Amino acid sequence: MTNKDWECVACTIDRKPDYPDLFDTIIIGAGPAGMTAAIYAARRKMKILLICGKVGGQMMWSSDIENWTGVGQATGPELTRIFFDHVRKVDNDNTHFDLWVREDERVEHISGSFDENFTIKTNTNKTFRAKTVICTTGKIPRTLNIPGEKTAMQGNGLSFCATCDAPLYKDKKMVIIGGGNSAMDVALQLEKFTDSVTILAYEKKLMGETCMMDKIEKSPKISVEYGIDTKEIMLDKNNKVTGVKVLQSGTEKMFECEGIFEEIGQIPATDFLADFITLNKGKEIPTDRTCNTAVPGFFAGGDCTDQIHKQVIVAAGEGAVCALEAHEFILKH
Ligand SMILES: Cc1cc2nc3c(=O)[nH]c(=O)nc-3n(C[C@H](O)[C@H](O)[C@H](O)COP(=O)(O)OP(=O)(O)OC[C@H]3O[C@@H](n4cnc5c(N)ncnc54)[C@H](O)[C@@H]3O)c2cc1C
Structure with a gap:
């Protein structure tokens, strides 16, 4: 995890060795x-x-x-x-x-x-x-428990913290799974680093603050797909994320991407x-x-x-x- 705003503090473990018994x-x-x-x-x-x-x-x-x-x-x-x-x-x-x-x-x-x-x-x-x-x-963070997810989250392209990880995805094709405030917040963070952000929303509309929806609608870099049931995270032979397999209104589809954020609560x-x-x-x-x-x-x-x-x-x-x-x-x- 990297974050420019947050410099890791020196670990204080055992700095005070005289721990009380109780x-x-x-x-x-x-x-x-x-x-x-x-x-x-x-x-x-x-x-x-x-x-x-x-x-x-x-x-x-x-x-x-x-x-x-x-x-x-x-x-x-x-x-x-x-x-x-x-x-x-x-x-x-x-x-x-x-x-x-x-x-x-x-x-x-x-x-x-x-x-x-x-x-x-x-x-x-x-x-x-x-x-x-x-x-x-x-x-x-809640996870989807779908194939590919566990491997993807081990530093292979699936993230849960845009504030920490968004800069890692500079110029990459990105997918965000979720359709609420958190998903929109991540999309607005990601558009500062890349031109291609797709929100995959389970519902038929985004759910959340109107002012954020307005920003999403106006952004030329962010698109939204609705009615998405995510089924699998696709990986290449090096275990890096290559896309997500979904059902959209009952039809199987693939969204190619190099990075994913899960924002499902x-x-x-x-x-x-x-x-x-x-x-x-x-x-x-x-x-x-x-x-x-x-x-x-x-x-x-x-x-x-x-x-x-x-x-x-x-x-x-x-x-x-x-x-x-x-x-x-x-x-x-
Ligand atoms: C994307 C996002 C945006 C948000 N924006 C806002 C906002 O604008 N304004 C606002 O007011 N709220 C916002 N919230 C909500 C706010 O962050 C939370 O309500 C608040 O952080 C809850 O504080 P907490 O201390 O209860 O728990 P947390 O912030 O969840 O902290 C829990 C702590 O417990 C630790 N912990 C967990 N398990 C263990 C364990 N077994 N052993 C030891 N430590 C453990 C964690 O590492 C962490 O340090 C936002 C939340 C999210 C996710």
Whole structure:
């Protein structure tokens, strides 16, 4: 993944070797919800471990965020940098705050309870214990699960993040699978790099913001095909993308291309919780208004929960609520 706006931060893993045996809270995820939770929890003098996954979360996929109060307009990577600089400032202030940050690490398993403490295992085989847990794992891209897809996504021409990968496709013939705001956003990003962008929409019309549809309609570089059911991603003998095989109104067709973006929505990143907490049908974590879940001491905020409005500012607000609730919870118990 490359991105001019985002320069990878130095990994802070094990920079502070003196890990406590028991944290007050472990925050899983470093999107707007997780980063805000870390800042709030630190200010309540909690001992915190922030296990980031990929810093920024979905903000890193957005080319334009215009509704973060006080900033007006920023790319997702720019806003991520502002958020994470704040977290790092807290992380570096050893005198006042007890925050440990682990980047590029994922939680794979969680067990326990508030009474016996929670135990978290990560993909680096590390185990951490905490009195409370704040889950802010957000969402990940939905995939089609069709032939060719798994190979194509291993750096062979199938991407999910235009903000990160669009520059890799300079002058290439591109296809975007999807027909909503995300698909249109990607098309408008791609037209800055190439003259040939085709949106393959499942529905008979594009679904989303009218102003984006207007831009798509006016662009000489972007065309839209409707009623598309994508069946297979075609690869050459070197496993590079050569096109997509589809059914369009029942007729088999092939769209040749050198790169594909799949923009068919997101699913909650909650698989690792399957044997820990009951999820709703959409795999979201049920929460109440104060981000409490069915498991005492386990809080959840942002896009991984069943709250309706999936936005940066809502996620950040819920991150703050999670931290304040976790702090209260420890005091009460
Ligand atoms: C293309 C696009 C454009 C958007 N534009 C806007 C916009 O203009 N304005 C707006 O307000 N909102 C926008 N949104 C929505 C906004 O980005 C989300 O609502 C917000 O990022 C949700 O924040 P979150 O912290 O809940 O989750 P996420 O941002 O999804 O972050 C989740 C974090 O958890 C980590 N994680 C996941 N699983 C694990 C694990 N097992 N272990 C450790 N870490 C894990 C991830 O790596 C990530 O760090 C956009 C979304 C997309 C996809």
